[in-house]
Amino acid sequence: MEAAAELLDIRKELSGTRVLDGATLSLAAGRIHALVGPGGSGKTLILKTLCTLLPPDSGQVVLFGEPVDFLAPEGLRRTRARIGVQFQNLALFDFLSVRDNVAFPLEADASAAPPQDVERRVLAILDAVRLPGAAALEIQSLSGGMQRRVAIARAAVSDADFLVFDDPSGGLDPVTTSRIFALISEIQARRRCTVVIASHDIDRLARVCEDFHVVEGGRVIFSGTLAEGRNHADPRVRTFLDVTDART
Amino acid sequence: MPGRSLDTGPAGAAAASRRPRFLDAVSAALAIAVRPVGKGFLDACTIVGGMTLLQVRIFRAMIPPSFDYDETLRQFEKVGVRSLAVVIMTSLFVGALMLVQTGNFVRDTGATSMVGWATGLTVLAEVGPVLIGLMFSGRVGANNTAELGTMTITEQVDALRVLGIDPVRHLVVPRFVAMCVMLVLLTCIGDLFAITGAAIACQLIVGIDVRVFWQGLLEGHLVGEFVMGLVKGFFFGGAISIVSCYWGLRVEGGAEGVGRAVNNSVVTSAIAIFVVNFLVTMLWV
Numbered sequence: 001m002e003a004a005a006e007l008l009d010i011r012k013e014l015s016g017t018r019v020l021d022g023a024t025l026s027l028a029a030g031r032i033h034a035l036v037g038p039g040g041s042g043k044t045l046i047l048k049t050l051c052t053l054l055p056p057d058s059g060q061v062v063l064f065g066e067p068v069d070f071l072a073p074e075g076l077r078r079t080r081a082r083i084g085v086q087f088q089n090l091a092l093f094d095f096l097s098v099r100d101n102v103a104f105p106l107e108a109d110a111s112a113a114p115p116q117d118v119e120r121r122v123l124a125i126l127d128a129v130r131l132p133g134a135a136a137l138e139i140q141s142l143s144g145g146m147q148r149r150v151a152i153a154r155a156a157v158s159d160a161d162f163l164v165f166d167d168p169s170g171g172l173d174p175v176t177t178s179r180i181f182a183l184i185s186e187i188q189a190r191r192r193c194t195v196v197i198a199s200h201d202i203d204r205l206a207r208v209c210e211d212f213h214v215v216e217g218g219r220v221i222f223s224g225t226l227a228e229g230r231n232h233a234d235p236r237v238r239t240f241l242d243v244t245d246a247r248t
Numbered sequence: 249m250p251g252r253s254l255d256t257g258p259a260g261a262a263a264a265s266r267r268p269r270f271l272d273a274v275s276a277a278l279a280i281a282v283r284p285v286g287k288g289f290l291d292a293c294t295i296v297g298g299m300t301l302l303q304v305r306i307f308r309a310m311i312p313p314s315f316d317y318d319e320t321l322r323q324f325e326k327v328g329v330r331s332l333a334v335v336i337m338t339s340l341f342v343g344a345l346m347l348v349q350t351g352n353f354v355r356d357t358g359a360t361s362m363v364g365w366a367t368g369l370t371v372l373a374e375v376g377p378v379l380i381g382l383m384f385s386g387r388v389g390a391n392n393t394a395e396l397g398t399m400t401i402t403e404q405v406d407a408l409r410v411l412g413i414d415p416v417r418h419l420v421v422p423r424f425v426a427m428c429v430m431l432v433l434l435t436c437i438g439d440l441f442a443i444t445g446a447a448i449a450c451q452l453i454v455g456i457d458v459r460v461f462w463q464g465l466l467e468g469h470l471v472g473e474f475v476m477g478l479v480k481g482f483f484f485g486g487a488i489s490i491v492s493c494y495w496g497l498r499v500e501g502g503a504e505g506v507g508r509a510v511n512n513s514v515v516t517s518a519i520a521i522f523v524v525n526f527l528v529t530m531l532w533v
């Protein structure tokens with residue numbers, strides 16, 4: 001199956017510490033992938049590398065079949081226009097309203113959508129994340145959970161080919177979490193885009209994700225289905241993919 | 249052919265084994281002494297190089313001028329209008345203080361006609377732009393670093409980049425333009441209030457007729473000094489914006505990192521102001 005995104009032997013040092021140590025990962029196009037692993041294992045850094053935000057010290061990033069040239073700004077801009085990201089820290093612009101935050105990816109690229117279409121899409125995605133009527137609110141006036149839903153809406157509002165969600169369920173109640181995962185699944189089914197979700201919520205990931213990737217010590221130690229992972233020889237993989245042990 | 253023996257006996261062997269250890273100790277001591285100097289030099293090169301690159305990126309983003317005009321206007325209000333009260337108060341009192349410090353001496357020596365010229369020269373050429381620059385870097389530069397630093401650690405800058413928006417064009421260029429323009433205007437206003445403060449002190453505190461002060465000031469032909477002060481204000485604004493944006497965009501860690509960056513920004517801005525002041529003065533006179 002064709003890969004939408006690939007990392008090939010990625011190494012990265014930050015402040016003298018090796019944070020990615022030969023990470024190799026292939027995300028098949030048109031599928032939902034789960035990225036799991038203990039805190040500090042390098043999940044967020046892998047996602048940032050996939051989003052072209054973290055240039056590696058060595059190794060290669062391949063997106064949509066093309067090797068990424070981190071020194072070519074125009075090429076990077078074109079590649080990034082095909083990626084939607086929900087950041088772990090949400091990264092909402094606190095000087096903009098909810099509506100302006102969600103509309104930002106559409107309005108940043110003027111050719112992406114006509115103005116009337118922008119409004120329609122913003123209202124539809126806000127409704128989908130259960131924030132109808134919140135468009136005019138300021139970001140600071142929202143709770144943490146509501147801000148997370150705005151971040152998810154912003155990531156999903158454009159027609160990105162590759163959606164990245166870094167901990168989409170953090171701080172959300174179980175009902176909203178289920179709805180968010182269902183929404184991600186629905187978007188993926190409708191657009192046939194490639195989705196990668198980093199989360200510790202294995203039981204919810206199990207409901208929507210087709211492929212699982214386990215990260216440990218800055219490298220990917222397993223890629224495969226959940227069933228394969230649970231029968232894997234490496235106990236670290238089994239432990240992490242076991243629902244009963246997942247939240248330890 | 250018998251070869252020459254290297255064996256010099258027990259004493260020679262001891263000396264030979266002592267020599268490498270001595271050399272090792274010396275080189276280790278040298279390394280300990282030199283390493284911080286080398287690290288400091290490399291760090292300084294990294295900072296200066298980073299700021300130079302940022303400057304180049306700012307100029308590249310401005311040609312052709314396609315930056316965010318709304319954000320630039322917002323920055324004009326934020327860095328200029330909101331700094332007005334601080335600049336007016338500081339200038340008024342510094343102008344008055346300068347005249348009080350020199351006024352008594354001038355009156356005692358009878359050179360009262362010099363008081364207006366001396367105050368004007370000092371205020372317009374040096375004290376006005378430098379003092380306002382330092383106030384500006386403390387208020388606006390520090391705030392700018394904290395704001396960009398917070399945006400960096402909360403991944404807002406990354407969000408811009410992944411949305412295909414150049415953070416330099418969107419965040420840095422409006423601040424650069426606003427700081428350059430507004431610091432010129434603030435220097436102009438600051439000069440006016442510093443001289444007003446000096447005139448008030450001249451009449452009310454030192455007891456020299458204010459007409460003597462104005463006459464000395466106007467006859468001093470200080471237009472060149474006034475323009476030099478404005479040119480300094482322009483370059484100070486550029487230096488403060490580059491320094492504060494540089495530190496803000498390279499914040500690492502959380503709140504502690506932002507605090508460190510603000511501290512670095514204020515210190516580096518102050519150094520930059522004095523260096524730029526020296527260079528402009530040297531080129532001007």
